[in-house]
Amino acid sequence: MIPSIFLVRRMLKIVRDNEGVVMKIKICGATILDEIALLNRYAVDYVGLWTGINGHPRSLTEMTLRILAAACDGPQPIAVCVQPANPGLMEMLHDCNIQWLQLHGFTPPSEVLCLKQQGINVIKTLHVDDNGVCPELRWLKDYDDAGVDIYLIDRFVSRQRIGSTGQALPQRVIKKMVERLQGRRVWLAGGIGITTIADFAAMPGVEALDIDSAARHEGRIGVPLLPLLQALHDGVNHHG
Numbered sequence: 001m002i003p004s005i006f007l008v009r010r011m012l013k014i015v016r017d018n019e020g021v022v023m024k025i026k027i028c029g030a031t032i033l034d035e036i037a038l039l040n041r042y043a044v045d046y047v048g049l050w051t052g053i054n055g056h057p058r059s060l061t062e063m064t065l066r067i068l069a070a071a072c073d074g075p076q077p078i079a080v081c082v083q084p085a086n087p088g089l090m091e092m093l094h095d096c097n098i099q100w101l102q103l104h105g106f107t108p109p110s111e112v113l114c115l116k117q118q119g120i121n122v123i124k125t126l127h128v129d130d131n132g133v134c135p136e137l138r139w140l141k142d143y144d145d146a147g148v149d150i151y152l153i154d155r156f157v158s159r160q161r162i163g164s165t166g167q168a169l170p171q172r173v174i175k176k177m178v179e180r181l182q183g184r185r186v187w188l189a190g191g192i193g194i195t196t197i198a199d200f201a202a203m204p205g206v207e208a209l210d211i212d213s214a215a216r217h218e219g220r221i222g223v224p225l226l227p228l229l230q231a232l233h234d235g236v237n238h239h240g
């Protein structure tokens, strides 16, 4: 049976109140106000808004970014980009009152430092393949020194398909990466869905789960979200 929105909100409050098993949720790639309204209602923690990604069907114009960010009532908006080269980016984020920037490309530590000096919170994606190879690890200390706030582990397939693979990394690879990142804030993305979310519900060292594909039905964030949150709640209870 599908629980009511009120029950889901109560469940999520329990997830958050239950010390030690809190798991935050980010839903990525909202493009319309109806999606933001749903994420507000379900008390999701973060909303990813794609911006400045040339040729991406869900990359937002500045005006839409501003409207969607302003509509976030609870969830914190995160601008998600691949190359933060646009000189007006920081001004735009400031105007839109967006305090978080997810760098999903191969931005070097020197550029991260520049962005940090302009006062934005940075989430740096770590591209990890199924063998556990992650090119950014070589510069981990430089990223730390540049001031990366959060590291996001995502499955890497190819430069032609840099995100939203809808496919998970092997568990042993995730565990090894989380160990390697010990002492840092770590988020996890890549194929988190209804059948796997419970496994990640209380994963030590992971602060938030980042979901795109599995929250969508016919391209829109919607129907699958409630069962996903229910499965997360069940997972928290199971592990707790």
Ligand SMILES: O=C(O)c1ccccc1N[C@@H]1O[C@H](COP(=O)(O)O)[C@@H](O)[C@H]1O
Residues within 6 Å of the ligand: 028, 029, 048, 050, 053, 056, 080, 081, 082, 104, 154, 162, 163, 164, 165, 166, 167, 189, 190, 191, 192, 210, 211, 212, 213, 214
């Ligand atoms: O989806 C994309 O095409 C994309 C483009 C630019 C930046 C990020 C992108 N996707 C990211 O992929 C992960 C997880 O996706 P999934 O749950 O495996 O479908 C998420 O962080 C998105 O921001």
